[in-house]
Amino acid sequence: MDGETALIAVIVGILQGIFEWLPISSEGNITIALTALGQSNTSAVSFALFLHAGTAVSATAYYRDELKAVLRSIPDWRPSEAFDGSTAELSYLAIATLMTGIVGIPAYLLLGEVIGKLQGGMLIILIGGLLIVTGILQRVSGDLALGSREQPDIVDALLVGALQGFAVLPGISRSGVTASVLLFRSHDGPSAFRLSFLLSIPAALGGSALALLESGSLAGISPSGALIALTVSAIVGYLTIDALMRIVERISFWKICLGLGGVAIVGGGLLVARRIGIVAI
Template sequence: MNRSALVAVAAGALQGVFEWLPISSEGNITVFLTALGSSPEAAVQFSLFLHAGTALSATVYYRDELGDVLAALPDWRPGEAFADDGNRATLSFLGVATLASGIVGIAAYATLETVVSALTGGAFVALVGVLLVLTGVLQRVADDFESGGRASSVLPAAFEFGGRESPDLTDAVLVGALQGLAILPGVSRSGTTASALLFRGHDGPSSFRLSFLLSIPAALGAGVLVLLDTGVPGVAPVEAVLALVTAAVIGYLTIDALMRVVERVPFWGVCVGLGALAILGGAALLA
């Protein structure tokens, strides 16, 4: 196996693991590929492309739940989109949030291309580090909010932790927009969207469930966006397929265990630590 194939397999394996952790799989894989000599543009495109592999993993893993949600489609009515506490509200959430993700994500992708083309490798790595640190800080605040379980008198009722049973239109637009911004490397998609749902009053399990269901159309969309923009990014087609298969297989094998790990490990600290290392590494490359 040649070097480029080994790098493709390694990147696919990292995507299969990192996707389920709130540490920005895109950001960390982009730093990994940049460190191995890829240009920032190629690294970003390839890391986004790999999301299609873990989208397949999530689809297979959540197949029963997705089937239940899609079964509500014949009974869906615009005026009652968020009226129940079950699959119809979840279906409405996924539809509206995916639309919001697409609108914001396409704009963010265009901005990202402009910024990346203007940065050197070191400056780009440092920028990813800054976004990782900010993501970690957001997760820390959300963790404090959840652990306190507080319903503060200074917060509106919609922010009372644990008081929400189903998503509403505001949840869908807010979370979808934030997921669109997560196309920026260093912004954790799951960390950001789950944190937003916690602040909106959903409990931890519900927040992660909605976040990962929403990841499926978003990840597929990211892969398709890259293909339409650049074609297979930076590698031979065979190596691209190898990376996607690796991401899908590793992702499916690890999702259950890593979801349990996320419940026990304060990943905000991991995010901050990785971000700090990226900032130092980027500064060293600029020196």
């Protein structure tokens, strides 16, 4: 592994460790960074998705007490009382994860077909458009978030799981979409973010496995480079999760999503214009 590859692995690991906790689509922004560094569209998207395994480790460590409580509730689970008492979060995680797979796997396979045909800056324009969609959703949910629920029900599980599946698309923020849906469903802020990030753990591990199975190369990163990136993202993610989640509660990230989306669309448009000879950059 050369020094340049190691440096790229460290950079994207740091970005993943920070961006994962912010509702601005870590996958979308890292895909843009990797394409800017010369990686192909397909390999950039695959590696950006693969990196979620690192922050899944961070979330597991951070929410270890909550996860232990979920595991301890398994012997008490009954179909007729699935969303009652101590088994509600277990049922929520199981059903939502299943829904994520049902929606997310076909979405990822379709994405692979589409991005292989996108040239120049078209992928960046697509990511910019999806960032704007994410920003609008967060803006609307911020106006309607007036509830105080803490315990999830089956409707939460089905909706959140299905919409999390679409977050496989770079530019759709997983945390932004899932937390927004939970706020729509009258959960309070802390409950929405906790349920969102608990659900991120199985989804991130499944997404990383899907990226490995579907892609023969991870953005030109060697196995040692991938290990460096995962390690860095896990460490940085664990060190930053608490502070960044407090920041999320205070800052209007929908504005940042709109800004990033606008910049991506303009930048991608310039790349397309250069490719077809309209402008010289």
